[in-house]
Structure formats: C-alpha cells, structure tokens
Amino acid sequence: MLDSLPWPWPGDDGGDQPAPQPRNFWAVYDDGVISQLTVTGDGIDPVLSRPGRLISEAEYLTLQAKMLADQEARVAGLLAAEAAQKMQDYTALLTVGIPETVARRLSSYTGQAQAVSSGES
Structure with missing residues (x-):
C-alpha cells in the first residue's frame, strides 16, 4: 500500500536541506479569544482565521493569566452562590417542619446543622 505513494514526496528535491523549524506566534482575536499558532x-507568516492581531508571547501570557484569574473568580462566585442557595433551602425546609436528614437530602446542604425555630409556640 505504501509502495503507491510518490517518492520522493512532491516538493522534495532529494537535497540535504534540513526541514524548516516550526515557529510559534500568538494572537488575540477581536472577540477576546487568545491563540497560539505554530x-x-x-518565511511563512501565519494567517489569522478571523479578525485579530498578532501579539508577543509576553502579552499572550499576561492575557492568559488574566483570563484564568477571571475564570477562577467566576467559578468561586458561582460556588458561593450555590452554597448559599443550598443553605437557604435547607433552612426553609427546617422552618416548615421537615426533619433535618430529609431537609439535607432535599437541599443537598452539607454544612453545619442549623438551629431553626419552627414558629410554633
């Protein structure tokens, strides 16, 4: 099967020239996406697939670090909001008289037990 492939490869003059080394470029696109291109x-420069510009590796690393920090902050905020919602649901279930173990299961709350008065006298 490999015998049917052209040899030498098209464009290969059989010379002893070393293969060109890959070069890295970095880009930021107009929508804020960053990318590394090889x-x-x-003498071949990269062609961007959509509107954007080439940037230095240092700028790329700075933007990447900022994006990762922003993502971590967003995830932390979402997790905190979810934990607060679970606690609120758990407390509400206890308030209406649902047993503590059932309230935990229904709300997915895993924190400390809450002392909640049911409002009964």
Whole structure:
C-alpha cells in the first residue's frame, strides 16, 4: 500500500536541506479569544482565521493569566452562590417542619446543622 505513494514526496528535491523549524506566534482575536499558532516553513507568516492581531508571547501570557484569574473568580462566585442557595433551602425546609436528614437530602446542604425555630409556640 505504501509502495503507491510518490517518492520522493512532491516538493522534495532529494537535497540535504534540513526541514524548516516550526515557529510559534500568538494572537488575540477581536472577540477576546487568545491563540497560539505554530507555522512550519521558512518565511511563512501565519494567517489569522478571523479578525485579530498578532501579539508577543509576553502579552499572550499576561492575557492568559488574566483570563484564568477571571475564570477562577467566576467559578468561586458561582460556588458561593450555590452554597448559599443550598443553605437557604435547607433552612426553609427546617422552618416548615421537615426533619433535618430529609431537609439535607432535599437541599443537598452539607454544612453545619442549623438551629431553626419552627414558629410554633
């Protein structure tokens, strides 16, 4: 099967020239996405697939660190809101007289037990 492939490869003049080394480029697109591109070939510059600009590796790393920090902060906020909602649901279930173990299961609350008065005298 490999015998049917052209040899030498098209464009290969059989010379002893070393293969071109890959070169890395970094880009930021107009929508805020960052990207690393690798181009193999001497004198070939990358062509961006959508509107954007090439940036330095240092700028890329700075933008990447900011994006990761923003994402971590967003996830932390979402987790805190979810924990607060679970506690609120748990407390509400206890308030209406649902047993503590059932309130935990229904609300998915895993924190400390809450002392809640049921409002009965």
